[in-house]
Amino acid sequence: MTFVPRLLLWSSFVLSGIFDSVNARPGPRPSLLNRRAANDTGRPCGALFDIIEEDLKLQFFPVFNASDVYSCLTAVPFLKDVGLRFIEYYNTTLQFQSTLAYLESPPAEYQQPAVDVVAELGRVKQKVLDDQYIRQLDFEYDIHSIVHAIHDDHVNLYIGITAAFSFASPFDFVSASLDGKALPRIYLKDDIVKARNNGWAEEPSPVATINGVDATEFLAQFSSRNAFGYLESHADWNDMFEHPTNDIQGFYGTLGGQLLFYPGNGLDDTFNVKLEDGTEWNDNWLALLNQIHSPGPLETAGDFYNYFVLGLVPPVEVIEDSSDSGLVFDFEGEDGLKLIEIKIDTDWLEESDEAFPKPEVAQPFLTISGGGVVTGYFQDDVGILSIPTFEQFPEEAKNFSNTVQEFITKAEDRNVKKIIIDLQQNRGGSPNLAFDTFRRFFPQEPDSLPWTWAGSRRRSHPLGDLVGDTITEWWKGLDPEDDVQLFDQWDEAANEFVVATKINPLTNTTYDNWAQYSPGSASYRKDTFSKVERLNLSDDQVLYSAFSIETVEDDPYGYGGNPVTTKQAWKPEDIVILTDGLCSSTCSLFVGFMTQAGVRTIVAGGRPETGPMQAVSGSRGTRAYSNHILDWMFQFTGQLLPDNSSLPNIPIDYETRDTGLWIHHAGLNLRDEILKSDWEKDPNAEHVPRQFQYEAAHCRIFYTVRNIYNMTQLWSDVAKAAWTDPGLCVDDSTGYAKLPNQPAPVPAPTRPTAQDAQIVINTTTTRGGPGQDPDGVPIFNEGDIVAGFAVKRAGLEPCGAGDKCPSNSMCEPIKVVCANGERPKAAEAKYCLPLCKPAVDTCAHFASDVKINGALRCDLRYEAVTKSRKHDFVGLCAPREGIKPQNLCPGRPTA
Structure with missing residues (x-):
């Protein structure tokens, strides 16, 4: 049986070329008219898969209310040994991720939060050792949170039970401005299309609220948690919505069917949309199956674990593809979602x-x-x-x-x-x-x-150097007079661990050996990197190996034989x-x-x-790589080495590494792009990868x-x-870009900025929004955002002109300082802060939450600093119930 992982169902996943692998995405969200309910709460997984089995036999695509799927997912147990083995495997795999050092210590112009990937994996490992996981879902969600924090869509992970389903909004949304100058609002896509078809006789009404929350604020939090792989929040935002160019590729926005994290509240998956004109729509969050083959008779949560986590596949009846063109789904019919042949010459x-x-x-x-x-x-x-x-x-x-x-x-x-x-x-x-x-x-x-420079480099480390040195020397030793070895020479010329075909820009010739390419001396940001390499597009063997080009007429235009x-x-x-x-x-x-x-x-x-x-x-990044290819390289290295008994990550006897979980795909970025203009300034200096430049x-x-x-x-x-x-052009959007030989007249924006920072009070009380004590002072609860885009909801306002504020509040700067010094500069902005009682302890720490847009731009602790005015403390009041003020003081973390 072939298992098709999440996001890879409706379009093929191709690891093609020397630079790239396409991040395949699913096709359009299926018709919701055939939605089925798994009502047997006594067997949440069994009832779910009864329906899946029935629907796939009828060639219908199963669609569920999200809570039905969530009930099954939360019933799946966690096994400690399996989790530990996966962490060991994944940590070794990510040693080949090129950006680890820059993720931990990014330049100021990088627009996403810093993250220490290795430390975060270590944190999850410690939770496993401390028996803090009971449910497999919690473990996988923690792992995925780390993957999302990398913000590199070459880095993706399809594992375990989270690969089985994805979640979706029942409505299609777009974000658009009324006239190109007004800030964009949220609209239902169908309302936009209807208004267009009616000649704009009436303007569509924007969405006012979603589940009672301002629509923009609701989706801003959603995009920060669910969008992944993008270098700034603007792209995260765009990724949420529907778009015509998605439609013509058979894709949909993240909100429309790619949600990894369960979007409901407990088992409540209510989805309420209210428009400004008073129109109201009610539905539920949805769940979609991410494979077209029946998983077989799965009855219990244990069966679910065995199949999706361990890969123990029961006998199944597979829906065979009888057409020459493959199976796709017809999303138009009202009798459910049926398999049809691919349309050719689509309009x-x-x-x-x-x-x-x-x-x-x-x-x-x-x-x-x-x-x-x-x-x-x-x-x-x-x-x-x-x-x-x-x-x-x-x-x-x-x-x-x-x-x-x-x-x-x-x-x-x-x-x-x-x-x-x-x-x-x-x-x-x-x-x-x-x-x-x-x-x-x-x-x-x-x-x-x-x-046409296309220069790049990779992270140097002992395991990578061992693989590179071993495979490079093997390739160099191939005999072109031997037909079999000549085939290997052509086929592996663009192998990532054959450096003898890569150009050294210092000499404009290929590297002699791996040690010359990765000498272990280029140390930046506490990490080590290779020299810069360039792709040799004048080498027929490289063109054949890298691009699957068999004739010179098919070489890229202007290269080789073209x-x-x-x-x-x-x-x-x-x-x-x-x-x-x-x-x-x-x-x-x-x-x-x-x-x-x-x-x-x-x-x-x-x-x-x-x-x-x-x-x-x-x-x-210039080279997307997968765990499967990496495992093949390990296996091949193990075959070539005379003795690898001291190298547990290099298997012998054609074995592969123990993955722990069933990993359908784990992507990483092997090489960073290095700009020629940076390299030419000093070939031996640190070069910030293009990934981290604004x-x-x-x-x-x-x-x-x-x-x-x-x-x-x-x-x-x-x-x-x-x-x-x-x-x-949008106000203040021009003047930041560079043209050749011209410096940008406006410096790149930096993060975090005070306007974007989010301070989340980290307590154990119930989140409920600010209330007031008898003196009218706001009381903040866990999760209340008190700075940033949701400042109004939290009860705080930016200071007005001349630092003016309403009564009972005072204009003061909020200074945000990262506790570990990750950001050299503090962010600061002025807000109208309530006057707090002198009795309230004045030292308060606020921890960030990576699940809410990284909060203060990293997941370590920050300090909110204000200053005293006479007998009143001007600042953020600690909650009055559920936690003692001293528990928020320095050195007394609450999370």
């Missing part, structure tokens, strides 16, 4: 709720399940090239390249003056297409220029790239090439606030109610912002 207009116009250029076999993806459009003298993904199998890559060239040729024939390259929702794919597409727009540029035959059609200033911040991996590589050549970027969306936003907030778009625009589901209008707005009306 983007139909798939996107008529948001996309009919393309004038289209890649053959345009489908929502892969195949063709590129389309082209012309609006007056502007050409739009839409590339929603670079994910293409080798046989599709030629069509991809030809379609890009067809668009360029037709645009020249039509005398098109300006070009928009639309990369919204592009999570990456085949890296050879980034090289190929770039050179089609800049065909005459020599390979030595910085935008020489340049065209001329540059547009100047850099006549091209603009449109993203939504979700651009990742190969997409990041392509944007890097283009911006280094002088092309500008425009980013759309983001949180409902002004200011800059980054064009590329997905992974900027790269603002040249302009940011808000999605509007009239363009979020109207691509023609969106492209028109982008063209105006780029070339005729820069006033369409």
